[in-house]
Amino acid sequence: MLIFPIVFSSCIPHRDIVYLQNKEAATDSIPVITEKQTPYRVQINDILNIRVRGLDQSNLTIFNPVGDENLDADREERAYFDGFTVDLHGEIRIPILGKIGVLGYTTEEIEKMIEDKLLKEQFKETANIFVSVKLTGLRYTTSGEVGKPGTNILYQERVNVFQAIANSGEIPVTGNKKNVKIIRQYPQGQKIHSIDLTDVKVMESPYYYIQPNDIIYVEPLKQKTWGTGTTGVQTLGTIITALSLVTTTVLLINRI
Structure with a gap:
């Protein structure tokens, strides 16, 4: 029993x-169900994919990777080499603009930060600068x-x-x-x-x-640690097998 x-x-x-x-x-x-999702805030070692667009794209090539048009090829490797890694100080280093602190900011906030810096230091409003910042996966x-x-x-x-x-x-x-x-x-x-x-x-x-x-x-x-099975049938089969083995062993011993 x-x-x-x-x-x-x-x-x-x-x-x-x-x-x-x-x-x-x-x-x-x-x-x-009401889903709850808070905006992700950038952490150390994150890799950011940054693209800058404008009316005169030739003046913006320095801000964009050379292989931009082949982004789907070797995506993970390209993201590592072409992306901007957040260093231990929470900063990324962008050509001409230098270091920008991004730790704890959302990607939308970083877009605005880079765009404002470009318009202040490099371009005029008429350049129609558009900045896109995404996590590289x-x-x-x-x-x-x-x-x-x-x-x-x-x-x-x-x-x-x-x-x-x-x-x-x-x-x-x-x-x-x-x-x-x-x-x-x-x-x-x-x-x-x-x-x-x-x-x-x-x-x-x-x-x-x-x-x-x-x-x-x-x-x-x-x-799992018990090893008796995951269902009642498996467990019962394991127990019956064990009992049969014990019974067979006892019978063999008694014959000796």
């Missing part, structure tokens, strides 16, 4: 593997119980945690979806945040959308 408690305790419950459950209501209908790392651990880069403005994990091979049944860790970079250091992917309210979390250099860690469920 002890087999049944072992079977039920070692298999993984359905509620632990289903995403986005409405845990506060009796029905399965998903309520309207959203780089993040997944580790732990995911299909393909490692570092990935997505060339999108917004990436939520489900998209990031799906791009990393998904979380297997043995991964703890209720306590996914987000390790995030801040000017003062790193912080660890936890989110529950089985709760629909995760979409209201400020950590639902990932940020550059985030580390997503999925810890294994305790059932």
Whole structure:
């Protein structure tokens, strides 16, 4: 009779593997969720892609990479060499303009900053200067119980945690979806945040959308360390196999 408690305790419950459950209501209908996303503020070691446009483009070539027209080729490598890396002092170095402090600013604020500096020091209003600043891809790392651990880069403005994990091979049944860790970079250091992917309210979390250099860690469920299986059938099969082995061993010993 002890087999049944072992079977039920070692298999993984359905509620632990289903995403986005409405845990506060009796029905399965998903309520309207208000997403919360704060503007990303540039950190040290970020790489910025800066483009300057104007009526006379020939006067602006010094501000733009030579390979601008072939941006899709070897995108990651080109972004590294042609982009502007934020140094340890929170600054980038732009031709003619020199060093500009960008740490803690949004890309929109940096665009305005560079545009104002160009109009003040190099060009007139009639030049119709237009500055575009983007992050050179959203780089993040997944580790732990995911299909393909490692570092990935997505060339999108917004990436939520489900998209990031799906791009990393998904979380297997043995991964703890209720306590996914987000390790995030801040000017003062790193912080660890936890989110529950089985709760629909995760979409209201400020950590639902990932940020550059985030580390997503999925810890294994305790059932994995037991090695008895992830479902009741697997667990029962493991127990029966173990009991058969013990019985066979005892019978062989008694025959000796």
